[in-house]
Amino acid sequence: MRDGATIFEDPAFQAMLKKRSRLRWGFSISLIGAYIGYGIIGLQIPDAYATSFFGSSMPWGMALGFILIGSSIVMSVLYVRIINRLEADNDFVTRHRE
């Protein structure tokens, strides 16, 4: 059994780390960025948010909010699936979990 420091140096471990970090921060930053953007744009051009969303009586501001809630749900389901597959396919992980 190797110790933590040597596994950390292992290129296979580093590759997995990189893949997971990309997923982790890619998802986090895009979602939080979209949320902060949503709030700031609402302040800058409030009138645009009050206009009708494609002819319905739902305003744009609310429709975008629902889209953000929906995106959070979709991205969460995706994240769980991707990571689960990543772990199952990665024999580096499975080997060390023995």
Added chain:
Amino acid sequence: MNESGPNVTAMVVFIGFITLSLFITWWAAKKTRSAGEFYTAGGKITGFQNGLALAGDFMSAATFLGLTGLAFIGGTDGMLFTVGVTVSWAFILFAFSDRMRNLGQFTFADVVAYRLHPEKLRTLAAVGTLTVALPYLIAQMVGAGSLVEALFDIPYIAAVMIVGTLMTVYVVFGGMLATTWVQVTKAVLLLCGGTALLVLVLAQFGYSLDALFSRAAEVHSKGEGIFRPGGLYNDPISVVSLALAFVCGTAGLPHVLMRFFTVPDATEARRSIGYAVVIIGYFQAAIILIGFGAIAVLTGQEEYVSESGHIAGGANMVSIHLSRAVGGEVFFGLIAAVAFATILAVVAGILLSAAAGVAHDFYARVVRKGDISDQDEVSVTRWATIVIGATAIVLSVFFRDVNVGVLSAIALAIAASVNFPAIFLVLFWKDLTTRGAIAGGVSGLVVVLVLVTLSPTIWVDVLGYEEAIFPYAYPTLFSVTTAFVVTIAVSLMDHSERAKIDRSAYPQQIVRSELGVDL
């Protein structure tokens, strides 16, 4: 508000819930012996159950009653809250779920103390736990007391005693297992109740969202203005502060973080937070629609909302009024009882996290330095639960007139400024040192307390000064930034012997946090 005496349906549902929850506690008590069973139900909760419990932890009275009220008053501005809640949970899933579960055992302090000086970090974590849990607990209990007083004609003090005693009983006898199942039961009740309320509201408008929104704009005093953001928040700093309070605050709540450890492994932890995001997202979307439904239905009905826009019983009563307006006395009783069950389940979870912070993190690990038997630790936790429960009851009676929203906002700001920076940096930044983490946590706490005192909510509304020294309602942007800057700066300047140990253990920690095995 209830001329015909207490509502019979509310009484029946409520007594039914209490009976069921005590039965759950009795069942759980037989299975709760060791410290592991007490704090985390032995790690045997499934992903779906834990997802419901996590969602239940967050669907507190503040979200169900408070956010509907906010949507009623602020229109589209309420959306900023509901979206923020959902986004923050997705962020917890992406950034925290795997690593937290793999590193910790009972509380989030296990994670921050993994490679940093254990006693110092656990003391900080215990402070971070108590300063978040107590205001949160009091806010919920004051809300519960006022709600029960209004609904059942029970005096406020008696109501607070009932809530306080029940939550203490759940935790002392049933530990995490009872707390989780009470939370799951309540989450199912609340989801069903909220959905039924939404369906009944939509039925009023022939199940057409179009008709609902048109009607809301038609009757509201601001007209189409309710669709225009900016009524509640009109500067970018407040918006960003609010966003940070949600994202970082939720990820720093001790009772939420503790739930990561009730499942067997990181895969289940991920799955459970995934379920939580789906449930919370659905519920938040429903709340916004219920809020606009309340505008459309209640406006103009004198018994609920006066001509000047004053809501009978305060903004928190919006969903309760709405349930009566669309569903009659029986449905009103049902929703009222569900709202109360909600508070009861949430306070039990917070109480358990506070007791674990005192007994496990501070007493067992700092005072006794881990030299304590399992049985002794469990009995210390039980006593801590009783003491904290009693303290919360006394403080809730004393702080009866406190603004519940302000108190929860302060708790969330402390979670964001004290707990979150330490957890985030210990997980992702190799140069974090013990000295840096302590300095950052302390400065975060100080900045929150100072800024809240100088803000309009305390300085003007409570202390009665003309103008606030700190003009924004939320301190999070400044306090979180301070905590991060101080932590990073102090860590970088730290050349002590301990700092070498802190940094050199990072690779080991990463391997363990990614693979979930001790090497």
